[in-house]
Amino acid sequence: MITLESGLRNSLKVLEFLKKNPKLKDFNIAVGTFTNCRECGLTFKIMLRESFTWCIYEHRNSDEIIINGKEGYISMNGMLPYCGNSKWEYLASFSCNQYSKCANKLARMFIDFYTKNKFDK
Numbered sequence: 001m002i003t004l005e006s007g008l009r010n011s012l013k014v015l016e017f018l019k020k021n022p023k024l025k026d027f028n029i030a031v032g033t034f035t036n037c038r039e040c041g042l043t044f045k046i047m048l049r050e051s052f053t054w055c056i057y058e059h060r061n062s063d064e065i066i067i068n069g070k071e072g073y074i075s076m077n078g079m080l081p082y083c084g085n086s087k088w089e090y091l092a093s094f095s096c097n098q099y100s101k102c103a104n105k106l107a108r109m110f111i112d113f114y115t116k117n118k119f120d121k
Helices: 006-019 099-120
Strands: 029-035 040-046 052-058 065-071 092-094
Touching: 006 040, 006 052, 006 099, 040 099, 052 099, 065 099, 092 099
Parallel strands: none
Antiparallel strands: 029 040, 040 052, 052 065, 065 092
16 A cells, blocks of 8 residues: 655645635746655745745644745755744644645735735746
8 A cells, every 4th residue: 555644645635725726826836845754745935036935744743734934945955944943833833634724824825925025026
């Protein structure tokens, strides 16, 4: 049997809700993956003059779905898209199975970022 890690499985469910959001239809969002050996999820980048990398994953010590993020384009060169230095620092968290609620919050973050930075292309 082949199964996905729960963090990646949850992230893909959130992605499905994001794809259905009509407010994001004109956005160019690059989706990638990340892992730090304890957490596994997806990354999202909107590349304008300023950039920000968001990520969603299942928290390593709970079943919460986490939105985290960091300014800049984050690659896998040892930098992870986490806003702080603690596993308890993140942008938002949701109970397990709140995929739609998480996707709506993440979409609002994308829209706010784009609105703030769209003239800096």
